[in-house]
Amino acid sequence: MDALLAVDAGGTKCEALLVGPDGALLGWGLCRAEDPTSGTSWGGKGRSKESTLSALRRALGEHRPASLTVSGLGRWDVPELAQPYTPGEVHAVPVAEWDAPLALAGVDWGVVVLSGTGAFVHGAAPDGERLHLDSLGPLLGDYGSGSMIGWMALRAVARHHWSPRHETALTEAVGAVLGIDVHEKGLGRLVDFAHKPHDRAVVAQLARYVDEAARAGDAVAGRILAEAAAAQAEVVRDVVDRLALAEVAFPLVAAGSVATRSALYWAHLCAAVAGFAPRAEPVVPAGPQVLGTALRALGRIGLEHWRERLRAEVLAASPRDAD
Numbered sequence: 432m433d434a435l436l437a438v439d440a441g442g443t444k445c446e447a448l449l450v451g452p453d454g455a456l457l458g459w460g461l462c463r464a465e466d467p468t469s470g471t472s473w474g475g476k477g478r479s480k481e482s483t484l485s486a487l488r489r490a491l492g493e494h495r496p497a498s499l500t501v502s503g504l505g506r507w508d509v510p511e512l513a514q515p516y517t518p519g520e521v522h523a524v525p526v527a528e529w530d531a532p533l534a535l536a537g538v539d540w541g542v543v544v545l546s547g548t549g550a551f552v553h554g555a556a557p558d559g560e561r562l563h564l565d566s567l568g569p570l571l572g573d574y575g576s577g578s579m580i581g582w583m584a585l586r587a588v589a590r591h592h593w594s595p596r597h598e599t600a601l602t603e604a605v606g607a608v609l610g611i612d613v614h615e616k617g618l619g620r621l622v623d624f625a626h627k628p629h630d631r632a633v634v635a636q637l638a639r640y641v642d643e644a645a646r647a648g649d650a651v652a653g654r655i656l657a658e659a660a661a662a663q664a665e666v667v668r669d670v671v672d673r674l675a676l677a678e679v680a681f682p683l684v685a686a687g688s689v690a691t692r693s694a695l696y697w698a699h700l701c702a703a704v705a706g707f708a709p710r711a712e713p714v715v716p717a718g719p720q721v722l723g724t725a726l727r728a729l730g731r732i733g734l735e736h737w738r739e740r741l742r743a744e745v746l747a748a749s750p751r752d753a754d
Contacts, residue, residue: 434496435524435732436513437725438487439531440505442475442548442577443632443688445482446721447490448745454729454737456744460489464632475548475632478505484512491516502526502728526727529553529563532686534730535716535723540681542670542711544700546663547687548635550576554670557679562670569631575663575700577635577689583655584637588613589621591651599651604640609633642693657699659689664703671708680710691715718746 434457435450449458462469462477462485470481483506498519503509510523526534529543533555540555550573551566569578584601591602592614606613611620644652671677683704685691690700701713716723722745726738 433498433517433519434494435500435502435725435728436487436490436509437526437721437728438483438501438503438506438509439719439721439724440483440486440503440509441477441687441720443635444477445469445479445486445505446719447486448721448725449490449492449494450725450729450741452734452737454734454740454744456741456748457494458490458492459745459748460486460491462486462489464630464636471630475635476630477548477632480506480508480512483509487513487516498522500524500728500732502724524728524731526724526731529555529686530727531720531723532684532716533682533723534727535686535718535720536682536684536714537716538682538684538714541684541714542667542676542681543684543686544575544663544667544690545686546575546577546659546689546696548577548632549573550579550663550666550687552663552666552670554674554676556674556676557681560674562673564666564670569634574666575659575689575696576687577638578631579662580641580655580659580689581634581637583659584641584652585621585625585634587651587655589618589625597651600644600647600649601641601652604644605637608637608640638689638693642689642695645695653695656693656696660696660699661703664700667700667704668707671704671711677708678710679708680712681708683708683711683713685713685715686720718742 437448443464445462447460462482464476468485470479472479499517500522501510502524510521532543543553554562565572588605641652
């Protein structure tokens with residue numbers, strides 16, 4: 432292997448790492464939803480071809496490895512997209528979206544709770560049995576996701592003028608982010624927005640403002656986070672029950688921007704999980720999920736002895752505030 436290219440195409444961003452055969456970090460590429468080079472996709476801006484190519488090119492920089500080992504999440508065609516950047520062969524090493532957080536946490540089994548643009552819960556029992564629930568999208572599922580929280584915020588803003596009980600700082604924040612008048616006389620524009628199709632990253636981005644408002648003491652925002660966390664905790668409960676983990680000590684691994692960056696959300700979820708799985712051990716891994724993808728891939732191609740070097744270099748580099 433001349434280089435490993437790990438790609439994580441998520442709902443709101445695409446990220447890529449270029450890793451040398453000795454575990455050295457050679458390049459890091461990131462394309463956010465607001466980046467002018469990003470595209471659109473049914474799965475969110477981060478999963479578009481344009482966003483993936485942008486992150487890939489930035490990670491590669493001037494490097495043109497003689498051959499590439501590629502491990503990509505979110506798009507099946509990452510090896511094909513990478514082919515023009517090497518004169519040699521491109522070898523694919525599959526790493527599942529739920530496996531990367533486990534690798535990032537340094538464990539091989541446990542329950543992964545992903546809440547980002549979308550959401551899922553994946554359980555890997557010590558006996559090898561697995562169960563994956565949700566990943567159904569914002570209309571049928573994605574319980575606890577940024578999309579769910581964003582839509583809850585929009586509903587809260589839509590009724591903010593009904594009674595003083597519903598007043599919330601989210602009114603100004605949502606109006607500013609979406610660029611529309613969300614006050615009583617301008618609600619028609621909010622209704623119009625809600626009935627038009629949007630890249631799901633547009634609504635999911637509101638989750639960060641809900642978290643900010645909740646931390647500032649906004650009661651409405653606080654309830655939104657608590658309700659979203661409770662909804663995803665119920666999915667965790669289904670996984671725990673079906674894998675018979677209720678009395679087992681297992682890692683409860685956070686993944687996705689909401690679960691890893693909203694301390695309030697994660698605290699609510701962990702408190703709910705403790706009620707039916709008291710031995711669950713919450714873990715919020717350090718580093719971006721793309722690092723977990725690279726770590727797992729290194730192990731699968733026989734270079735697991737370089738994993739800690741890569742982890743240390745990525746955590747030390749920290750070139751951006753990860754979503």
